Amino acid sequence: xxxxxxxxxxxxxxxxLVLLENGHQVALWSxxxxxxxxxxxxxxxPMLKGVPLPEELELTTDMACVKGCQMVVLATPSFAVxxxxxxxxxxxxxxxxxxxxxxxxxxxxxxxxHQVAEEExxxxxxxxxxxxxxxxxxxxxRVPTAVVVxxxxxxxxxLVQDAFMNSRLRIYTSPDIxxxxxxxxxKNVIALCAGCCDGMGYGDNTKAMLMxxxxxxxxxxxVAMGARKETFAGLAGVGDxxxxxxxxxxxxxxxxxxxxxxxxxxxxxxxxxxxxxxxxYAAASAKELAEKAGVEMPITFGAYEVLYxxxxxxxxxxxxxxRQRKDELEPEESWI
Numbered sequence: 260x261x262x263x264x265x266x267x268x269x270x271x272x273x274x275x276l277v278l279l280e281n282g283h284q285v286a287l288w289s290x291x292x293x294x295x296x297x298x299x300x301x302x303x304x305p306m307l308k309g310v311p312l313p314e315e316l317e318l319t320t321d322m323a324c325v326k327g328c329q330m331v332v333l334a335t336p337s338f339a340v341x342x343x344x345x346x347x348x349x350x351x352x353x354x355x356x357x358x359x360x361x362x363x364x365x366x367x368x369x370x371x372x373h374q375v376a377e378e379e380x381x382x383x384x385x386x387x388x389x390x391x392x393x394x395x396x397x398x399x400x401r402v403p404t405a406v407v408v409x410x411x412x413x414x415x416x417x418l419v420q421d422a423f424m425n426s427r428l429r430i431y432t433s434p435d436i437x438x439x440x441x442x443x444x445x446k447n448v449i450a451l452c453a454g455c456c457d458g459m460g461y462g463d464n465t466k467a468m469l470m471x472x473x474x475x476x477x478x479x480x481x482v483a484m485g486a487r488k489e490t491f492a493g494l495a496g497v498g499d500x501x502x503x504x505x506x507x508x509x510x511x512x513x514x515x516x517x518x519x520x521x522x523x524x525x526x527x528x529x530x531x532x533x534x535x536x537x538x539x540y541a542a543a544s545a546k547e548l549a550e551k552a553g554v555e556m557p558i559t560f561g562a563y564e565v566l567y568x569x570x571x572x573x574x575x576x577x578x579x580x581x582r583q584r585k586d587e588l589e590p591e592e593s594w595i
Contacts, residue, residue: 260284260422263325264332265343267294267318269306269395270360271334274423276399278332279316281425286317286324290335295320310399325351330358330422331384333376336535337363340372344379356415357384358408362443363537364544369551371440385415388436389423390443391494392502394509398428405429407494409439431494438486442477442495445545446503447511447538448562449473453504454512455565455572458519465576469558470504476556479589480545483552511538524566542566557582 260283264275267289275287289295295318298304302312317324325331331351335343340361347357357376365375373386380386391406398404408423408430410416420430433439449469456465477500478491490496503509514536517527524539546563549556561579564570 260329261327262286262330262332262422263288263328264334265322265325265347266290266332266334266336266339266361267298267304268334268336269304269399271332272298272304272307272312273310273395273399274332274334274360274389275316276310276312277423277425277428279313281422283422284317286319286328288322288324289318289320290339292320307396307399322346322350325355327352328355330356330419332358332360332389334360337361337372337537337540338366338535341365341375341379344376348380348383351380351384353383355384356387356410356412356418358387358389358419360389362390362447364444364541364548366540366544369544369547371437371444373436373440385410385412386436387412387415387419388439388443389419390439390499392498394502394506396508401427403427403429405431405494405498407431407433407439409433409436409495411436433490433493433495435487435490437484438481438490439495441481441484441486442491442499444537444541445477445480445559446473446496446500447536448542448545448559449477449500449538450503450509450511451515451518451536451538451542451566452558452562454509454515454517455519456515456576457512458516459572459576460519466504470500473558474500476554476559480549480552480554480556483554484548510534510536514538518565519572523569538562539566 263286264271265288275285278285376386387410389408393404408416408419416432424430452469453466514527542562545559561575565572
């Protein structure tokens with residue numbers, strides 16, 4: 260099968276290598292000539308050090324590489340999904356599954372990224388979302404990993420499952436594209452919070468509290484938007500949350516640590532070399548979605564205050580801890 264991966268960051272490169280290992284013909288598209296030249300000269304992605312790029316991996320900056328492909332992977336940063344999908348729409352063959360592996364919510368519209376891609380593709384291609392606990396650095400080194408692919412088209416989801424699955428990468432399918440996307444986007448907000456607590460010198464108890472109650476908030480918003488609650492107990496929910504909140508591979512956690520140490524979000528981004536911190540943008544979008552849906556998300560709102568209003572994270576945490584007492588279960592599940 261011929262495939263193209265649009266976006267040569269760490270994640271796009273790691274997924275291109277999986278497809279190549281599985282016997283597919285693969286083109287890896289870079290946004291700039293310079294990016295593609297570096298890959299061509301070094302035969303290694305600087306973001307995946309120690310992972311060689313085989314000669315049979317086609318490196319290109321020509322979007323026409325998607326023509327004749329049976330599958331296209333869209334692996335750009337979230338802010339570039341709309342513009343890239345618009346370019347893709349003019350080149351890709353009708354009916355070709357487009358696999359969206361970016362995580363986030365569009366800043367201005369507060370749309371989920373699969374909705375953005377579907378708008379630009381205008382029904383030309385089925386959209387599949389791939390998500391789960393999967394650091395590119397580990398997938399590139401063939402560390403055993405499992406993810407989920409979600410789509411409204413079972414046929415498209417199963418084609419993607421078959422294309423990627425091997426002895427080191429296990430793929431599950433799901434029809435809950437909204438739930439998978441919500442889990443993927445909002446875990447970055449909670450990872451910022453978890454990192455912030457690390458930076459403030461708090462311990463495992465605090466992180467476990469934030470992860471658990473944060474997952475409750477994510478599921479609450481997801482269900483209000485039509486997702487299935489059980490999705491958040493799966494790979495795209497608790498699975499992705501665990502790996503993003505606990506690993507130093509996570510840009511969001513690393514940025515959160517700097518926030519907890521007293522840096523502003525802009526200073527944190529600068530110290531990270533300008534790397535995209537998706538949780539920063541997702542916090543604003545999640546707040547907007549929660550307000551529209553009338554959903555209570557105190558941790559997410561607290562994150563927004565730290566990130567956008569420069570509130571002291573110590574004070575925000577105290578306020579969260581001293582909120583009005585609550586039952587742990589949702590109202591409909593409480594005492595009868």
